[in-house]
Amino acid sequence: MQHLWLIPALPFAGFLVNGIFGRRMPKAAVTATATGSVLLSLFWTVKVLLGLGTLEHVYLERYFTWLQSGIVNVSFDFAVDRLSAVMLLIVTGIGSLIHIYAIGYMGHEHGPNHGGYYRFFAYMNLFMFFMLVLVLAANYLVLFVGWEGVGLCSYLLIGFYFLKKSAGDAGKKAFVVNRIGDFGFSLGMFLILIHFGSLDFGSVFGKAATMSPEASAGIITAICLLLLVGATGKSAQVPLYVWLPDAMEGPTPVSALIHAATMVTAGVYMVARSSALFELAPVAKETVAIVGLVTAVLAATIGLTQWDIKKVFAYSTVSQLGYMFLGLGVGAYSAGVFHIMTHAFFKALLFLGAGSVIHALEGEQDLRMMGGLRSKIPLTCFLLFCASIAIAGVPPFSGFHSKDAILLAAHHHAPWMFWVAVVTAGMTAFYVFRAFFLAFLGNYRGQGHPHESPPVMTAPLGVLALLSLVGGYFDVPHYLEPMFHGGHAPHETSLVVISVAAGLTGIGLAFLFYVAKPGLPDAVSRLFGPVYRLVYYKYFVDEAYDAVIVHPARDGSTAVLWRGVDAGFIDGIVNGVGSVARSVGGGLRQIQSGYIRRYAAWVLLGSIVIVAAASFLGGAR
């Protein structure tokens, strides 16, 4: 018994303590509880994984029977295999770093209880709890608990500054969009339950492997597509990606932890976890790849034009998640998971670095108001450079390894996907370095007095920078190889050269546009006016959704459901019942005279009738 439950239980305890007593606790105690619990969780994860050794087989811990009803028989189990081991280390490791970072970042919040300092950490701990439950789950329902829980925490943390309307709206948007995905996921789960009679990963995948592919191809495709819907919601894929850029309203550590490193990869994790099913449904798998590719391209193009530093990174996240899905879709599950890890490193670093910049500029997020920060905050500049070069896919840094694995697999699967992805990689390099150059080179365009962040913020950044640089040498694909059935793509040096060249081209173009010839971007954007506007306004996706879905739904609800069904029909029934009851009661209240003895006489009469009935009808035997 390794006591897996302790891993999520520790952050949960931290959540309980901070959530219940945090308001009255000193700031240092809140900090110690929150950060300590996550660090302990990391420590326990490491201990458990060391204790479990090479993890040739799934390690399962059974706790209790949760639901038992008919065919539904779900127990609350946790399991660890190599996939969840990698995820556990990512979640607890990055989580710990970001918690430490948040001590500094959130330390200057104003307002009662230091701007909800305890509330922030309570939510963060709760998020850690749910994310760890999600990762450790041994069946789909427990996974769903974590899945919903992280969604809740995401909502709470996006809307952390709930006094800002945009923050509240963004939280609601995230929640609603996620609901759509969760709906798909739930349906997928029900189908799994009906088809396999169980929700346990072990038995589901075991049965799936023994079933004849022809007999159940349709239903498994349906299951996989529904799961994919869930994954697109959680992992911000087309068409449900719209919530993620808005989610940047939350505090930057939240963006880093939830909306870059961990939660949004839950969809990827879930698809990778269900690889046994996806392998049986080629159509669904192809859909995954295409969805990933479309997302990657779409988000990357939008990222080219954004001025908000966090928005740039947010679209970058969406784009990178697209890469992961592409990896999954082309059968390179281990490459996808590998990219989860490296992406967690450099994207967390990017966000935290951006947070450091924002912190230095006291809240300024617009790239046009930055510039020349290299001399003012050199440490942050260096760290962000590490992250940028990692994401751009420059060898030998981490992004190169994972992205390359995906690209190779894509080429192996379908060469056109490779070419699209390579172009996207170039764009990735371009927009990241665009942001970097705009922020750090040139002349300072803002008014404030930037200052370097405290060590409590930069130290975790240093760790992440180190991981971003060398993280590519953790041979995750090899470690995960036994988990997945996907074929291994042959290593082709020419393809590697092409992708690296694309990345370097992007960097070069960015240098040309924003450092060497600063007038060029305007000229280009004028040249491609309509296209630029289309991209700048994010392809008008939000507006399209508004026009096609939100407004019709709202107007239809108003006209039919509210005015017609609710006010007309349901209220009519209720009011009718009410008025009938009232008129009947008006008649009956004559009986309630207030005279106790009259009531007694009624009681007596009733008793006599009952006794008489009993004796004459059936009592006398």
Added chain:
Amino acid sequence: MFDVPLFLTFAAIAVACAINLVLQTHPISSALSLVGVMGSLAVLYLLLGGQFIAAVQLIVYAGAIMVLFVFVIMLLNAGAEKRPSRRVLGAAVALPLLFTAAALGAVMITTQIPKTAAVKFGAFQLGGAASIGRELFTRYLLPFEVTSILILIAILGAIVLARKEI
């Protein structure tokens, strides 16, 4: 040997006292009649072998509850009821019904109960404190504890109701 005469005597006292209770206009006379009913019922309980319950009947009913009634009547200095009753109609309907029901009940009792069923004095040996206590603290322990809570609630209720402010 004395069963039947004793039963008849005390049953007659009980019925007489009960009727007196209903007919007396003054509450204190009614209360004392009720004490009479309770006393004769206690004797009947003894005839039925219920020594313990007879003693409890006297202690609780006659000695506590009825003293409380007498106390309240004396405290309020309750006078006799005023003669004319406005609502004789209800009683005029209800009383015949009631006695019909009683007759019905008597018929049912005499037809349903076997003729041989008789109360033999001394045959019932379980009416002592020991057997009742044993049952009360084993099989009926939970109801017993619940009644103690009930009493506690009643005490609190009485205190709250009897406060000066209400």
Added chain:
Amino acid sequence: MNFYVLSLIKAALVAVVLLTLCAYLVWIERKVLGHIQLRPGPYRVGPHGLLQPLSDLIKLLTKEGVIPANVNTFLYLLAPFLAVLLALTSIVVIPFGPEVEVFGVRTNLGLTDLDIGILFILAISSLGVYGIAIGGWASNNKYSLLGGLRSSAQMISYELPLALAIAAPLLIVNSLSFREMVMGQQGYWFGILPKWNIFAAPFPQIFSFLIFLIAAFAETNRIPFDLPEAESELVAGFHTEYSSMMFAAFFMAEYANIATICFVATSLFLGGWTPLWPAQYGSDFVPPILLGGAGLMLLYHASQALRTRKWDRYSFPVLGVVFLGLAALFLVPALKPVLVPLFWFAAKSGILIFTFVWIRGTLPRFRYDQLMRFAWTFLFPISVVNLLITGLLVALT
């Protein structure tokens, strides 16, 4: 012998003795009070006023019984009757001595032995309030009514500590029968100290005894709890309107109650008829020595010229001889097993009765609110605690 005949004889004996005792309790009380207050007490009728009760009786019988106007006559007359009836009823379950054989007849010294004797006593004593309450109400007099009200509230309040104090020795002896209760107190610790309930094994019932005595004072409406008849506030309380034999009935009920409650206390706590120390150390000779000594002292005084009254010339020798004769009776082997237990019972009860009088001569009266507060905030809690401790210790041993 026939059960009914025997019962009748015993009942008659007990009734005669009890009624006489009640009458002479008045004399004893007046005498003791007198001596406490440094005055001789009744002295005129008979030697040392010994015939005073008789003359009182004649006086009360011959006085006119006044029934006030506008009273409920039936209840007015019922009240003293009820009081006396209930006061005398309780005596039937008191055991005065062990099972003995007199003139070839085996019988218990005592009228009956109910399995639930103690509950019976509680039941009857709880009914005792009716006499006073009804009397107070039926008198159609505000003082009487107040007396009756006080009495009912007071007796209900003190009934609780009384019952709880009785419950504690019940736990030790494990019976509701008085006879078994006394039998359970037979024997001696270390061969000398009696195993009475006030010296009982797991938890000496001395607290129960004191609570019982205090509550008994209240139950019998005696000073310091005689609020129902507090003459400084209520004229004479519930019996303000009563005169002649009806008044006497209330009076007698009060003394009968005192006697009964002392008997109960003796049986419950003081070992009933059990001697103070074992017979092998000569406890059987205590009565003849005491009585003989008294007789000899009377004879001595008769021989002296110390005579304040001329009757003493005759009464002292006569009484001296009577006492000597009584002492001699205790030495008759056939009567000894009957008389010695009766003596011990009487001695213990007598001491308790003397305590009642003594307290009356010593303590002032409570105020009414003090009385109630004392019952509910002091006596009731400590009796509960006492019962709990006893129960716990009994359960542990």
Added chain:
Amino acid sequence: MPFQLPAEVPLSWYLILSAILFVTGAAGFLIRRNIITVFMCIELMLNAVNLTFISFSNALGKVDGHIFSFFVMVVAAAEAAVGLAIILTVFKNRATLEIDEVSSLKL
């Protein structure tokens, strides 16, 4: 044939006695107007029921009837305490014991 008393009391006599007492109590409840008397009529009915319990307990040779009537007594005691407190309060506020004058609990 002259009426002959049975040697033992039939069970039905007890039950009929109980029925008579119950009906008397119910009748009193209906015809009396003094709250306290009405209350006492309820107690009378409870007593009648107790008698039934004890009689059946005797007939069945089981002690349960005694337990039930014991509980009835406990409940009656609680009821008396609260009921009399209510009566006192009613009297304090309305200076009446007429049950028909306490009839404001209606629509």
